[in-house]
Amino acid sequence: MSSFTLRRSLLYVPGNMPSMLQNIPVFAADTVIIDLEDAVPLGEKDAARRLVRRFLENYRDRRQEVLVRINALDTEWGFDDLREVLPAMPDGIRLPKADTPEIVERLDTFLTEHEEALGVEIGRFRILPSIESALGVINCIDVAATSTRILGLAFGAEDYTASMEIERTKSGEELFNARSRVVWAAKAAGVQAIDTIFSDVKDMEGFRRETELVKTLGFTGKSLVNPRQIEVVHEVFAPKPEEIDYARQVIEAIQRAREMGTGVISLGGKMVDAPVVKRALRVIRTAYAQGLVDEVPGEEVLRG
Ligand SMILES: CC(=O)SCCNC(=O)CCNC(=O)[C@H](O)C(C)(C)COP(=O)(O)OP(=O)(O)OC[C@H]1O[C@@H](n2cnc3c(N)ncnc32)[C@H](O)[C@@H]1OP(=O)(O)O
Ligand SMILES: O=C([O-])CC(=O)C(=O)O
Numbered sequence: 001m002s003s004f005t006l007r008r009s010l011l012y013v014p015g016n017m018p019s020m021l022q023n024i025p026v027f028a029a030d031t032v033i034i035d036l037e038d039a040v041p042l043g044e045k046d047a048a049r050r051l052v053r054r055f056l057e058n059y060r061d062r063r064q065e066v067l068v069r070i071n072a073l074d075t076e077w078g079f080d081d082l083r084e085v086l087p088a089m090p091d092g093i094r095l096p097k098a099d100t101p102e103i104v105e106r107l108d109t110f111l112t113e114h115e116e117a118l119g120v121e122i123g124r125f126r127i128l129p130s131i132e133s134a135l136g137v138i139n140c141i142d143v144a145a146t147s148t149r150i151l152g153l154a155f156g157a158e159d160y161t162a163s164m165e166i167e168r169t170k171s172g173e174e175l176f177n178a179r180s181r182v183v184w185a186a187k188a189a190g191v192q193a194i195d196t197i198f199s200d201v202k203d204m205e206g207f208r209r210e211t212e213l214v215k216t217l218g219f220t221g222k223s224l225v226n227p228r229q230i231e232v233v234h235e236v237f238a239p240k241p242e243e244i245d246y247a248r249q250v251i252e253a254i255q256r257a258r259e260m261g262t263g264v265i266s267l268g269g270k271m272v273d274a275p276v277v278k279r280a281l282r283v284i285r286t287a288y289a290q291g292l293v294d295e296v297p298g299e300e301v302l303r304g
């Protein structure tokens with residue numbers, strides 16, 4: 001089962017905007033992604049990375065996880081971004097255009113060298129690769145398994161639709177197969193699945209619908225462009241009281257069944273067996289991580 005470090009909301013903050021950076025400590029996002037890539041105009045790349053380094057140095061006592069989205073490694077800025085920001089100790093790097101496992105391996109090697117030079121634990125800097133092209137979608141299963149630093153796979157629909165030469169719609173039919181593959185790759189590798197941004201920051205209903213949709217597909221978090229979107233994501237990813245209640249009933253029912261010497265029992269006319277118990281346990285663990293329940297049953301409920 002994948003890790004329960006909460007990453008429901010991952011808010012992008014442009015790395016060239018001091019007024020936006022200074023508000024980071026007040027945002028309730030689980031993760032902040034300071035952007036040096038597409039939010040920063042070409043002429044400001046050098047100034048932005050210096051600004052981000054200064055910001056990180058002054059924000060050592062952090063309220064949330066902080067990642068830096070560097071420029072792609074095949075651009076003239078990617079490695080300079082890393083050299084500048086790593087000494088200021090971000091929690092990790094969001095790697096755009098992670099189209100092949102080789103690109104992620106290059107980053108992994110570079111991070112190891114810097115950890116040795118900085119005298120910090122190997123593996124300290126995590127990686128969140130962005131799957132945002134046709135090639136990336138094809139390779140995402142291998143990308144997810146590249147490095148133990150990988151904390152999840154993030155889907156990027158803006159670049160993905162550009163690479164597919166299609167338009168992005170609000171209903172998102174054109175994204176369904178790519179999203180599915182990204183989620184499969186993430187689940188198979190036991191890492192988190194993070195959905196893409198929703199750019200119409202005024203359309204809160206559309207945003208909520210999209211978040212509900214991706215939750216049903218298996219995503220556990222979403223990249224965001226506006227602080228208003230944080231609360232909606234947290235609401236959607238919170239298990240509902242009735243789901244928690246039902247999950248508890250399932251666990252009680254299976255414990256009764258085990259006492260009776262069977263692995264299957266009926267609850268309200270529906271069969272409860274091992275996969276139902278697994279799902280119930282996930283609901284309770286998610287609720288626990290979000291402070292909605294006080295205790296989690298142990299692994300033994302999964303054993304017959
Ligand atoms: C496809 C991609 O790669 S997406 C990733 C890269 N893009 C980004 O990082 C963009 C981040 N988001 C933004 O810049 C903005 O939210 C926009 C352009 C999308 C919308 O801008 P606006 O309509 O002006 O936003 P809005 O009116 O909600 O802003 C309200 C306040 O929140 C601030 N704010 C808005 N978005 C952010 C953000 N992402 N981070 C920090 N502060 C923000 C604004 O500065 C403003 O502050 P103020 O009241 O002190 O002036
Ligand atoms: O991470 C995201 O969703 C934003 C992005 O780069 C994209 O969609 O191309």
Ligand SMILES: [Mg+2]
Nearest residue numbers: 132156158159
């Ligand atoms: Mg992109």
